[in-house]
Amino acid sequence: MALQTLSRLMCGALAAAALVSVAPMASANDDDVWPALRSELFGNRPIVEQSTLFTVDAPYRADDAAIVPITVKLPASAGDVRKLTLVVEKNPAPMAASFTFGAAAATGERVIQTRLRFDMYSNLRAVVELADGSLHMTTRFVKAAGGCSAPALKDADEALALIGKSHIKDVAALDSGAGGSTAARIGQVMVRHPNYSGMQMNQLTGLYIPAKFVTAMTVQRGADTVFDLEAGISLSEDPNIRFTYLAAGGASLSVTTTDSDGRVFKAATPPAGS
């Protein structure tokens, strides 16, 4: 719920002012939105900044603001990672994705790759929560603009016609060099969805195209969860996530996706031996 609230609060200057008023710790500097965001998302829990526990790859200058590739690598040495949250600080709805890892997530090195929208030049904040409850953050600055309000859709008819079409697949073994878990593999999930941000205006009608986006996703190996994802409009059109998981016999991978209209989409890899 907090995330939904945050989305609404961050839409428009007046709402932003309201957010600041309930967050007395916010900086006087208008550009520094992080203190208010941090307070909304993590309360007053301490966060280790400039963490060296894990790495985040993001292009300094993105080629397409609507498809900015992000890679988070959580080495085995990071410990027991429970949660990974990605925040595009200057976006209208900054909380892009929050992954909660389950029993089938890889135990050694863990990798998450996805694609985000950037509405303007912004910090990307990646915050990891360990089993002991501690929070660790890495920040990257990305130069990209126009990803939220500009329609990324290359073919508007196709985007709606194919909505919900989903694929999940095993891609390859994770090549993490010596010491990596031998059972760790890379999987990928792809969902056709326009992920309308609610900020794209149809000037033929003068109306904003209603928000319609992926809100949640669960990826499982057999009956075990690889991750649960809570998502916002900062996730790119056609959400696409590569993840590491622990292979177990012939257990298949499956994905269940929910969007803001309450629609549910499912896909699975074929059972072993088929």
Next chain:
Amino acid sequence: MGKSPPDDRHNDRLRASYKPSQSPSRSAGSLPGRRDVVLGATAAVGALLVRPSPAFITSAHAAVPMVLQTEEVAPGVFVARGVHAVMSGDNGGHIANLAFVVGRERVAVIDTGGSFKVGMALLEAIRTRTSLPVGVVINTHMHPDHVLGNAAFEGSPSAGSKSAAPGSTGPAVEFIAHQKMARGLSARADRYLEHNGAAIGAGFEGTRVVLPTRTVDTAAEVDLGGRTLLLQAHATAHTDNDLTIRDLETNTLFAGDLLFSGHIPTIDGSLRGWLKVLDQLVKQPVARVVPGHGPASMTWPDAVEPQRRYFEMLTNNIRGLIKQGRSLEDALYAAARDNLVGWELSQEYHKRNVAVAFAELEWE
């Protein structure tokens, strides 16, 4: 092909709501409305999208006149070549090839440039070649460098002036485009005006979006009086609203941005779709082609070969990476090694093409 009935009263009301003289008085400190003048739902086609000019229009730069050189590539077919660059104050938004075809009774304009000023300069160039009125303005697709000069041609064709004189008589200039163009341009209009206004600066004064008044679903003919243009709407390729024009008298094909030469192609639709459309276009036995970016005129179909080779390189490289289970990041990294000899602006657009193509091809 559908032609929307003109609703003059409604359009007049819309025009009346646009008061250019008010724009400069807009206070720099006032909050710019995101939507500016919002049109009613009934304004669907033929509406004006009005955006007040930015407050910097008093700069001397705005006063520098722009002169477009045109080349007669075939009898009655004139092309003003755009430079291969991103929009800037230096080029004023004239970065795409613009053309006009002179019939016996009227003139057809094909694309109008990246600003009102370019559109006005094109109108001046037409006046040096013919005194016939501009009867139709055809946009090959929604992109700003092709459509943002439209407003220069609005109003009475015989006056050829920038704005409709109240009570003017005679038919209005028709603005023709692909059936999906208005939707695509409308959804992007705010961004186009904002970004290109920032890039061009003072020379962007007066620029606004003018949507089509007549649309093409599959094919249509335009009569210029003793001279016929054949319009063809295409499936998603460069964009989802590409339209090509063929002048039957000289057998000249205006390919719009379905053909780039020298300037690296930019994909805003579908790579696979574009290749399919090219397969159809090369079968058209035309004498010459006018690309959207490149020389004023080229021979057909060999003009398309470098572009086709670029697309095949993209397709093969990216399919190979996807087959190996590689990621978008890997593809962007690998793109640095691609052979881009002969393509201008590859720094600006190649990696974006790779990202767009990857996102498309991974669904195969």
